[in-house]
Amino acid sequence: MHTYINTIGKHAGQTVTIKGWLHNRRSSGKIHFLVVRDGTGFLQVVMGKRDVDEATFQKADHLGQESAIIVTGTVKEEPRAAGGYEMVASGLEVVNEAHDYPITPKEHGVDYLMDRRHLWIRAERQTSILKVRHEIINAVRDFFNEQGFILADTPIFTPAACEGTTTLFPVEYFDDEKAYLTQSGQLYNEANAMALGRVYAFGPTFRAEKSKTRRHLTEFWMVEPEMAYADLNDVITLAEGLITFVVGRVLDRRQRELKTLERDVSKLEAVKAPFPRLKYDDAAKIFADLVENDQFVEFLTLPAYDRID
Numbered sequence: 017m018h019t020y021i022n023t024i025g026k027h028a029g030q031t032v033t034i035k036g037w038l039h040n041r042r043s044s045g046k047i048h049f050l051v052v053r054d055g056t057g058f059l060q061v062v063m064g065k066r067d068v069d070e071a072t073f074q075k076a077d078h079l080g081q082e083s084a085i086i087v088t089g090t091v092k093e094e095p096r097a098a099g100g101y102e103m104v105a106s107g108l109e110v111v112n113e114a115h116d117y118p119i120t121p122k123e124h125g126v127d128y129l130m131d132r133r134h135l136w137i138r139a140e141r142q143t144s145i146l147k148v149r150h151e152i153i154n155a156v157r158d159f160f161n162e163q164g165f166i167l168a169d170t171p172i173f174t175p176a177a178c179e180g181t182t183t184l185f186p187v188e189y190f191d192d193e194k195a196y197l198t199q200s201g202q203l204y205n206e207a208n209a210m211a212l213g214r215v216y217a218f219g220p221t222f223r224a225e226k227s228k229t230r231r232h233l234t235e236f237w238m239v240e241p242e243m244a245y246a247d248l249n250d251v252i253t254l255a256e257g258l259i260t261f262v263v264g265r266v267l268d269r270r271q272r273e274l275k276t277l278e279r280d281v282s283k284l285e286a287v288k289a290p291f292p293r294l295k296y297d298d299a300a301k302i303f304a305d306l307v308e309n310d311q312f313v314e315f316l317t318l319p320a321y322d323r324i325d
Contacts, residue, residue, distance in 0.1 A: 022056035144273035170201030197222035
């Protein structure tokens with residue numbers, strides 16, 4: 017029975033098969049310890065010389081990192097293992113053996129890793145980032161759907177800008193016309209809101225800005241809600257609800273990934289409604305006081321949650 021590693025605990029005492037890749041291997045005399053990953057998690061497979069035939073034991077002894085393998089064995093509880101379970105192998109099939117895998121457990125520079133990005137995403141840290149992103153996207157959609165918003169996807173090719181023409185990516189269109197990669201679905205969804213009341217778009221956005229900072233990406237995904245008959249307080253309440261919902265979902269479902277990413281979850285746990293709210297005049301006075309006391313630059317370097325304090 018093919019089983020995914022993230023459900024392995026349901027099969028304690030049973031013989032199952034996992035299909036994945038060899039993440040790491042070490043040997044201790046008559047025992048091989050194979051760490052296998054399948055995209056859903058990692059599992060230590062213990063292969064004793066008495067558990068398999070000689071050919072299988074020798075085959076495991078020379079497997080390279082990231083070899084594609086299928087392992088059959090019995091699941092057993094093991095409190096010392098990361099997930100609380102391990103497998104005692106009874107069979108091994110090598111689908112494809114990897115040789116000279118370029119990303120080893122040693123430290124590599126970012127440039128080296130980016131040149132091998134298609135392989136780097138196999139690392140636990142990189143997969144954790146993608147899983148957290150997946151959770152955030154699902155949470156955003158769930159939040160708006162539960163609030164009664166209608167998803168209205170807007171075009172990626174657009175005829176005009178909504179935020180100024182200097183940051184558009186031009187694209188050759190039909191009949192020698194030009195179209196542009198969208199900056200925002202705002203103009204379309206403002207019209208949609210007049211039909212449906214509450215709508216949102218969630219998709220790729222492009223800005224032709226020559227900046228490589230995290231705050232000025234040329235391509236990113238953006239969620240944009242539009243509401244008819246909404247005032248500023250409605251917008252603030254919606255944003256507050258969205259942030260607390262998304263943070264709570266990630267904390268609830270992605271603890272393992274946050275630990276892998278070495279995130280200080282206490283900061284996330286502190287994200288609770290209601291948020292502090294300032295009137296414009298009060299914010300302007302704080303800004304003026306910071307400038308007057310030469311503290312504004314120091315203030316900008318603080319994380320958002322410390323600025324509130």
